[in-house]
Amino acid sequence: MDGTLANTLASIAYFANTALQKCGYETIAVDKYRYLVGNGADRLLHNMLATVCGAGGYGEEDVQRVRKVYDELYEGNPTYLVTNYPGMRETVEKLKAAGLKLAVLSNKPHNCTTAIVESIYGKLFDCCYGQRPKVARKPSPDGALLIADELQIEPKDFLYIGDTNTDMKTGAAAGMDTVGVLWGFRDEKELRENQAKFIIQRPEQIYGIAASSMR
Numbered sequence: 001m002d003g004t005l006a007n008t009l010a011s012i013a014y015f016a017n018t019a020l021q022k023c024g025y026e027t028i029a030v031d032k033y034r035y036l037v038g039n040g041a042d043r044l045l046h047n048m049l050a051t052v053c054g055a056g057g058y059g060e061e062d063v064q065r066v067r068k069v070y071d072e073l074y075e076g077n078p079t080y081l082v083t084n085y086p087g088m089r090e091t092v093e094k095l096k097a098a099g100l101k102l103a104v105l106s107n108k109p110h111n112c113t114t115a116i117v118e119s120i121y122g123k124l125f126d127c128c129y130g131q132r133p134k135v136a137r138k139p140s141p142d143g144a145l146l147i148a149d150e151l152q153i154e155p156k157d158f159l160y161i162g163d164t165n166t167d168m169k170t171g172a173a174a175g176m177d178t179v180g181v182l183w184g185f186r187d188e189k190e191l192r193e194n195q196a197k198f199i200i201q202r203p204e205q206i207y208g209i210a211a212s213s214m215r
Contacts, residue, residue, distance in 0.1 A: 011078075034185040
C-alpha cells in the first residue's frame with residue numbers, strides 16, 4: 001500500500017517525528033523516511049532511533065516508549081496527510097471492471113491499512129490485510145500465499161506490485177510475477193536488484209501488463 005496505492009510518506013513522517021519530539025528526541029527529515037519504512041512499525045522505530053541516537057545509542061525500552069506514543073497518534077488519525085497517486089484510482093477501477101481480483105498486503109498495522117485503503121478506494125479491493133498476529137510480515141511470502149488461497153487463485157497468476165525491495169522479495173518468494181513501481185519510495189536500481197520482473201513509471205501501465213497476461 002505505502003508508496004504504491006497511497007502516498008503515505010508525509011503522514012508517516014509527521015506521526016513519527018511527533019512521537020520523537022514528545023519523547024525528547026530530534027526529528028528526521030521527511031525524505032529520509034523513504035529508507036526507514038517498509039518493514040513494519042517495529043523496524044521503523046528501530047530505524048528512527050538508530051538515525052537520531054546512533055546504532056548503539058538506544059535500547060529496547062526506548063523503542064517501546066516511542067512506539068507507544070507513535071501508535072496512539074497514528075491509530076487516532078491514520079489517513080492524515082495521506083494522498084492518492086495520480087491515475088491510481090482510475091487504474092484500480094479499470095482492473096476491477098475487467099474482472100480481476102484485487103488485494104492489498106501491507107506491513108502496516110491491519111487497522112491502519114484498512115482505514116487508509118477504504119478512505120481512498122472504498123470497497124474496490126476483494127481483500128485487504130495489514131500486519132496481523134501469527135502471520136509473518138513481508139518479505140515472508142506467508143501473507144501473499146494466504147491471499148492467494150483466500151481468493152482461490154494460483155500464485156503464478158498474480159501480479160505482485162510494490163515499490164521496495166521488500167515487496168519484490170515477497171512476490172518472488174510467493175511465486176508471483178513482480179511489478180516494481182517508480183512513483184513510490186525507492187529507486188529502479190533497488191527494484192531490479194531484487195527480482196522485479198517489470199518496472200513501470202505510471203499506474204496506467206499496470207493494466208497493460210495485466211491485459212497481456214490474460215491473453
